[in-house]
Amino acid sequence: MHAEQDSDPSTRTTEPSGGALDYAGGDITRQPRSLFRDAVRRFARNKLALIGMVIVTLLAVTAIGADDWFIALPLGRTPQPLIAKTPYNKGFYGPVGAFPSREFWMGTDLNGRDLYSRVVYGARISLSIGLLAQFIALAIGIPLGGVAGWRGGRVDFLVMRLVDIMSAIPTLLFAYLIMARLGAGFWNVMLAIGLTSWIGVARLTRAQFLSLREKEYIEAGRMIGAGPWRIFRAHLLPNALAPIIIALTFGIPISIFAEASLSFLGVGINPPMPSWGQMLGRDGITNMTYYWHLALFPALMIALTMLGFTLMGDGLRDALDPKMIGEN
Amino acid sequence: MARYVLMRLAGLIPVLLILSIITFALMHDVPGGPWKYGQRLFSDEQLAALKARYGLDKPVWQQYLTWLSGVVRLDFGMSFKHPDESVIGLISRTWPITMHLGLMALLVAFTIGLPLGIIAALKQNSWVDYFITFFSTLGFVMPHFVWGILFILIFALALKWAPTGGWDSPRQWILPVMAYALAPMATIARYTRASVIEAIRADYVRTARAKGLSERWIVQRHVLKNAMIPLLTVFGPLIPDLITGSIFIEAIFRVPGLGKFWVTSTFDRDYPMIIGLTMLWAVLIAVTYLITDVLYVLVDPRIRYN
Numbered sequence: 001m002h003a004e005q006d007s008d009p010s011t012r013t014t015e016p017s018g019g020a021l022d023y024a025g026g027d028i029t030r031q032p033r034s035l036f037r038d039a040v041r042r043f044a045r046n047k048l049a050l051i052g053m054v055i056v057t058l059l060a061v062t063a064i065g066a067d068d069w070f071i072a073l074p075l076g077r078t079p080q081p082l083i084a085k086t087p088y089n090k091g092f093y094g095p096v097g098a099f100p101s102r103e104f105w106m107g108t109d110l111n112g113r114d115l116y117s118r119v120v121y122g123a124r125i126s127l128s129i130g131l132l133a134q135f136i137a138l139a140i141g142i143p144l145g146g147v148a149g150w151r152g153g154r155v156d157f158l159v160m161r162l163v164d165i166m167s168a169i170p171t172l173l174f175a176y177l178i179m180a181r182l183g184a185g186f187w188n189v190m191l192a193i194g195l196t197s198w199i200g201v202a203r204l205t206r207a208q209f210l211s212l213r214e215k216e217y218i219e220a221g222r223m224i225g226a227g228p229w230r231i232f233r234a235h236l237l238p239n240a241l242a243p244i245i246i247a248l249t250f251g252i253p254i255s256i257f258a259e260a261s262l263s264f265l266g267v268g269i270n271p272p273m274p275s276w277g278q279m280l281g282r283d284g285i286t287n288m289t290y291y292w293h294l295a296l297f298p299a300l301m302i303a304l305t306m307l308g309f310t311l312m313g314d315g316l317r318d319a320l321d322p323k324m325i326g327e328n
Numbered sequence: 329m330a331r332y333v334l335m336r337l338a339g340l341i342p343v344l345l346i347l348s349i350i351t352f353a354l355m356h357d358v359p360g361g362p363w364k365y366g367q368r369l370f371s372d373e374q375l376a377a378l379k380a381r382y383g384l385d386k387p388v389w390q391q392y393l394t395w396l397s398g399v400v401r402l403d404f405g406m407s408f409k410h411p412d413e414s415v416i417g418l419i420s421r422t423w424p425i426t427m428h429l430g431l432m433a434l435l436v437a438f439t440i441g442l443p444l445g446i447i448a449a450l451k452q453n454s455w456v457d458y459f460i461t462f463f464s465t466l467g468f469v470m471p472h473f474v475w476g477i478l479f480i481l482i483f484a485l486a487l488k489w490a491p492t493g494g495w496d497s498p499r500q501w502i503l504p505v506m507a508y509a510l511a512p513m514a515t516i517a518r519y520t521r522a523s524v525i526e527a528i529r530a531d532y533v534r535t536a537r538a539k540g541l542s543e544r545w546i547v548q549r550h551v552l553k554n555a556m557i558p559l560l561t562v563f564g565p566l567i568p569d570l571i572t573g574s575i576f577i578e579a580i581f582r583v584p585g586l587g588k589f590w591v592t593s594t595f596d597r598d599y600p601m602i603i604g605l606t607m608l609w610a611v612l613i614a615v616t617y618l619i620t621d622v623l624y625v626l627v628d629p630r631i632r633y634n
Contacts, residue, residue, distance in 0.1 A: 168610035299474040306469035
């Protein structure tokens with residue numbers, strides 16, 4: 001443990017000084033390492049980041065394997081619970097509001113449904129909304145920010161005014177308004193969150209492209225006659241990718257939090273489909289003085305998910321760009 | 329500088345105009361109406377009379393122009409849900425409570441978060457650092473409604489140290505302020521740590537060390553001062569967020585503030601309130617960013633705006 005701690009800062013302090021030290025140390029024969037290999041090495045050395053990745057992987061396995069829906073549905077079979085014990089919308093017709101026991105690991109809810117099963121299905125809902133909402137945000141933010149930063153001029157002005165307007169919007173009020181317009185439901189929550197969270201991505205991409213387009217290798221590319229599309233694909237996008245990946249990793253827990261908030265307020269996921277936020281807001285908070293398990297387990301799951309993604313995001317940020325502090 | 333500030337404020341007007349048009353169109357597009365889901369059910373004639381009284385029978389663009397001409401005279405209309413109060417009156421009655429809560433949370437967040445971040449950075453990779461990083465990550469990732477629920481379970485119900493809610497005596501302030509302060513405190517600690525670490529590695533710090541300055545002097549004069557500049561952009565946006573309140577904290581701790589209206593105004597289809605709040609938020613955000621940018625110039629003489 002101690003040896004690990006001591007080796008950590010020493011390598012870190014030599015890294016920023018770069019080439020000069022390499023010569024001084026006589027380390028010339030070292031094989032050249034790619035940026036990606038370097039990043040993987042740094043990530044693997046970061047214990048907190050690995051913990052984050054383990055949490056996220058476990059959650060992803062839980063989400064995918066909640067039932068055998070993915071396998072059963074194309075084959076025309078009825079999906080059976082795999083990791084969950086019962087389908088999420090089926091009651092046990094047994095104990096109602098039972099406390100955690102060996103049979104019901106997290107107790108049962110006030111409809112007699114197994115809480116553990118619902119928490120497991122909640123992982124699928126949370127993770128897919130977090131991921132899909134971020135993809136919407138990327139799909140809007142990257143083209144807009146990229147065009148603004150690359151083109152500049154009038155396009156940049158227009159896009160930035162749009163970003164100004166969007167960032168002056170009170171997010172929760174607007175997401176709630178969109179949900180009231182579209183109606184509660186899985187796809188609508190995803191859309192509402194995606195539509196309110198692309199501004200950061202657009203800003204980031206624009207800033208990246210602005211600084212990148214002044215770089216010498218872009219100039220050189222243009223000099224040898226590369227078209228704008230080739231420069232965009234071969235030079236701009238790969239170089240802007242690291243900050244965007246980091247933004248994505250931090251964006252996912254924010255989307256998950258947003259889904260939990262909307263469902264908590266009753267406009268997110270419609271019952272009987274389970275969502276951690278909805279479980280907290282509907283039964284959890286009103287009955288927490290007696291049926292404490294109804295509030296505790298969904299709350300813990302939200303916290304654990306956010307923790308996993310945040311730790312992983314921190315690690316990725318340090319690994320991909322040790323100098324960057326980051327915006328998020 | 330005065331010219332720059334004036335230009336920025338003038339640039340706010342088109343933003344507000346477009347934002348108000350978007351909000352107006354969207355909120356009138358939401359199905360249902362202000363008197364549809366109330367406790368009292370109205371007859372068709374009564375509904376028609378109510379709509380005529382508030383001008384809801386006219387086309388939306390006409391309603392918008394009526395609203396706009398009111399705004400010019402600083403009249404944001406009457407709330408539908410609280411018919412005896414104007415939007416301005418309702419906000420000025422409830423906002424001070426929310427602001428009180430938010431400012432106390434902000435104070436707590438800064439007085440604890442800043443030192444934690446600095447200590448963690450100066451003792452980087454020691455167990456103190458790991459401890460602080462772990463807890464600030466925890467504060468960062470737990471939604472504040474989860475903290476609120478946990479605090480009530482532990483401190484109010486189990487230990488009985490503080491009341492479960494209300495807003496009449498200072499004893500009732502403790503739990504909501506703590507629950508509300510944790511997330512910004514964690515944010516402040518995290519960013520302060522990163523920024524101080526960045527400053528420690530800077531060339532001028534190496535120069536200062538080479539000159540043989542004392543560690544205390546280096547930290548106070550070179551590290552902290554320079555580390556605080558990038559932090560302005562992180563801390564600025566925390567403020568409007570905190571002083572406009574949270575429906576979760578206010579609902580959980582029964583605080584009679586502004587926070588709930590961010591959600592209930594839409595729920596009640598209280599159109600004047602929805603658009604009034606949107607405008608309030610937009611102006612707050614714009615002013616915060618403007619102040620942040622001005623402070624930036626004052627703190628860092630290298631930055632210039634033209």
